């Protein structure tokens with residue numbers, strides 16, 4: 001059983017069931033999940049930290065012992081009810097503090113979970129959790145957006161407005177707006193949703209942190225982790241100053 005966690009990150013986008021129900025419609029299976037499925041082929045145990053609604057977790061649970069950890073009960077409720085949701089072990093806990101007292105062949109953090117940690121201390125705590133759950137031949141992978149690309153620029157409601165289909169609510173409108181603080185590397189963003197059939201509108205604010213490759217190298221070393229490959233995107237292209245993502249793959253140092 002996990003130890004009692006600290007209070008989790010208080011993020012309405014994931015904590016509020018009215019907002020969590022939009023997550024899967026706005027975030028579909030994509031290259032990150034494909035690569036995780038490929039890399040973990042043959043693994044017998046996998047830890048998915050910040051598993052959210054568990055789409056990847058449930059898929060991996062078809063062929064390995066899988067544990068999904070997330071502090072947001074609303075996200076885990078969706079995960080448990082999805083097809084294949086009965087196979088993984090779901091743990092409501094915080095990646096900064098959780099200790100499951102077992103180790104895994106792979107530890108994954110997809111969907112830029114690493115960016116929810118807003119201080120160096122919290123980032124280090126999450127990386128130490130990865131190290132604590134890797135077996136001697138185990139590997140980790142996670143993604144964080146490359147700050148050199150300044151992807152937050154131009155993110156206004158007008159520029160980001162999209163119409164997508166929600167399986168239960170029908171056609172919905174989504175948008176996001178963001179403001180970046182150069183001093184801290186913290187982006188404050190707001191995701192909004194409108195159900196076209198009813199006009200019901202909801203939105204939630206959240207914060208994420210951008211980290212340079214250089215700072216991440218220092219954090220990983222301090223946490224006792226060693227990187228074997230740096231990718232620049234989930235299609236496996238190598239890391240470069242112009243790539244969208246910073247993706248380390250490694251093991252305990």
Ligand SMILES: C[S@@+](CC[C@H](N)C(=O)[O-])C[C@H]1O[C@@H](n2cnc3c(N)ncnc32)[C@H](O)[C@@H]1O
Pocket residue numbers: 008009011014015027049050051052053054069070071072075093094095096109110111112113116
């Ligand atoms: C963008 S979602 C990613 C979910 C999933 N990994 C995916 O790829 O779809 C971010 C997730 O991080 C979770 N999260 C927030 N704070 C966390 C923490 N302290 N420890 C672990 N997960 C956290 C949120 O609840 C949310 O489910």
